[in-house]
Amino acid sequence: MSGTALTAIAPAKLNLSLSVTGRNRAGYHLLDSIVGFTRFGDRLTLLPSREISLAVTGPFAASAGEFEDNLVWHAAQALAPLRADPACGVRLVLEKHIPVAAGLGGGSSDAALALRLLRQFWTLDITADRLLQIGLGLGADVPVCLLGKTARMRGIGDKLMPVPAPLAGHQVLLVNPGIHLPTAAVFGSYRRFSGQRHRIATSADMRSLQQAGNSLTASAVKQVPEIADLLGFLQRSDGASLVRMSGSGATCFALYERHADAMRNARLIAKRYDYWCKVTQFG
Secondary structure, three states, rough: OOOOOEOOOOEEEEEEEEEEEEEOOOOOOOEEEEEEEEEEEEEEEEEEOOOOEEEOOOOOOOOOHHHHHHHHHHHHHHHHHHHHOOOOOOEEEEEEEOOOOOOHHHHHHHHHHHHHHHHHHHHOOOOHHHHHHHHHHHHHHHHHHOOOOOOEEEOOOOOOEEEEOOOOOOOOEEEEEEOOOOHHHHOOOOHHHHHOOOOOOOOOHHHHHHHEEEEOOOHHHHHHOOOHHHHHHHHOOOOOOEEEEEOOOOEEEEEEHHHHHHHHHHHHHHHHOEEEEEEEOOO
């Protein structure tokens, strides 16, 4: 068996801005997005074992689906052939705290963390660039999650440029209405709502982000109308400096400079809605 147990947090991803800029020849949508991370996330633990196995626990384990469909499992299967000793397995234990199909990149962040930890756990001789290529094969958000810092993400997730993170330390209020919103469904209906245009943010400074937006919001609202009401509530909340839907939804978030403002508005949401809510920090 391989050696020391490893554990780490896979942080929730935030799309501070998101613009759909077109499609490539294969039909995939091209994006231009400023992506950052919170200090809240799932927890992944790797334990020595003779077999490769995955157990999913935590508050969102029941909605995580079959383990064969889990990106952590796929990450392990992608790296397993590179082991020096095929008898060295791993027991993966994933604690799901990030809502599933929620626009927070939980599955992608889990996969990215699995790739990083498995490279260490199995002492794999693999470059960072090769790991990024494997990550892109697992999902468009996996490479930026592998990078793990605020970045401008373009193309199909393959073009990454780290950017300064002046929002680090800001309080983040995450709110999800409890409705799964598959990414494919939002992109599938995007063309009907693509008349809305936003400026493309090229940095993570507040002024640039406030002038940008999320191109997928209208499509997501059509499928989950609660998003529009939630965004309106957050925009009216005291102290909110940036309000947005993350990714393809349905999670929305607001940034605050003061922890007290974030907590006060979290309490107001808890009184008004039966929604999942979490206050954390921007990474």
